[in-house]
Amino acid sequence: MKTIEMSNYSVGESCYNEIPGVCEKYNVKKVVLIGGKRALAATEPRIREAIKETDIIITDSIVYGIECTMTNVHKLTSNSNVQEADVIFAIGGGKAIDTCKTASIEMNDKMVFSFPTICSNCSAATAIAVVYDDNGALDHYSYPHCPAHIFINPDVIAKAPSEYFWAGIGDALSKQCEVEFATQGKILDHTATMGLALAKTCTAPLLKYGKQGMEDCKNDTNSAAIEAIALDIVVSTGYVSNLTNQPEYYYNSSIAHAFYNGSCSITRDGHHLHGEVVSFGVLVLYAYAKDEENLMKMAKFNKSIGLPVTLADVDLDESHLEALTEAATKTNEWKNAPFPFTKEEFIDAIKKADAVGQSL
Structure with a gap:
């Protein structure tokens, strides 16, 4: 038996207005905001505005740290305000979101909604997380459920430091070539075949929109190029990761x-x-x-x-x-x-x- 997970997502400058409806769908009443310091500053006011007319309660707003480590994971899992929440709002870049996803494993698979504030990688959509040791070296991969829903606000991404957008392009450039390389000579099942097919769409948008997207991000200007790159990095490469990373094979990188x-x-x-x-x-x-x-x-x-x-x-x-x-x-x-x-x-x-x- 095989179960394939894919996150739902909302995209656009007004996507946070969808939070109440998504929370209602999952019967969510209490949420905890967890992310990087800068990411929380960029998104928390928008999130609070989106839910101000609802009965959704924010139990806490927590800076997770600066690295995805088990030390930071355990700080979250031992926090009563995190324990009390129905869902974790994982806010920020890959390390913040990976920390939240890894913490969710140790909390009976507590639900996660992701809010990428930068598009430096595909963590916001994936059922895998990269965990480092306290010295910054790779420690292990964890395998949480993928976030149930992603809120992709290209205006937030455009106003984030451009180096993260730049690095996200660099990371996404690896998806197509790595999956093609890893699957060569293999007999692929239906899931891996879909992953390979989607991987083949990942490089072209980066080459087409990369330069314009970088220019727009440097100017803090949302644009079609920003949204195209964000969707490619977060959704396309994230979905590929979930399709090509299975218990019986690993073609993701x-x-x-x-x-x-x-x-x-x-x-x-x-x-x-x-x-x-x-x-x-x-x-x-x-x-x-x-x-x-x-x-x-x-x-x-x-x-x-x-x-x-x-x-x-x-x-x-x-x-x-x-x-x-x-x-x-x-x-x-x-x-x-x-x-x-x-x-x-x-x-x-x-x-x-x-x-x-x-x-x-």
Whole structure:
């Protein structure tokens, strides 16, 4: 037996006005707002305005922390105001939403509604969460239910810091190529076939609307480009994740995320967002696949919007590659490879991607 979950969603500048109707559908009376400090500041007044004429009670408004760690998860699960709520309003970016989703597991699968205030990744729609240890290294994946409903307000996203929109494009660039790479040579069931088909739609909107969306986000201006990118990152890639990540197979990510996860183990100067590093991992994937055409195409696109094209762009160099690769071999992506990966070819691919970037 297989159960496939997909979040419902509302999109548009007035989408928070749908909160009362969605809460009524799920018989929700008490909600708790949990998110990042900046995300709560951007959304809480809008949420309170949307429910002011209803009998919905907000039990608390809580800053979750800054990382998705079990330490922060347990702070939430031990909070009586969180326990009392019928649903968690998970507000912010991927780490905030992943923290809420992971906490929900330990609270008898408490329902979650997600409110992405940035579109840096697809966490708002997925039945998977990335959990880090207290030192910032990847600890494990958790597997919660996906949020029951997503409220995507492109005006909130447009007014958020543009670097998160930028990083979201970088992360979403990995979805199509990773699923295509991970499924090659496989006999796919109906669910994975749908996931692959939807994955094939994920890159085109980024290339079409990416530059305009970045410009609009920098100007705090909602636009058709902002909404198109937000829907692609949150909904399309999120749905692909839920279709390609099943108990009997894992096609959701591959070499690009193996590179990112391996890089988390390297202590170095600078701070780099998840999708920023993943976007260089996309180049590594194409180099590993010996796909010269797409390697150059994506490197040029990265360069055009300032995403990384070299190791130096993410504060790495060749002295880090052995340790990074050793860490990558322990990742979900490496263990679920479509064929056995080798350390030597992985390192060669990283060097090849770096060389192409340097040539630009």
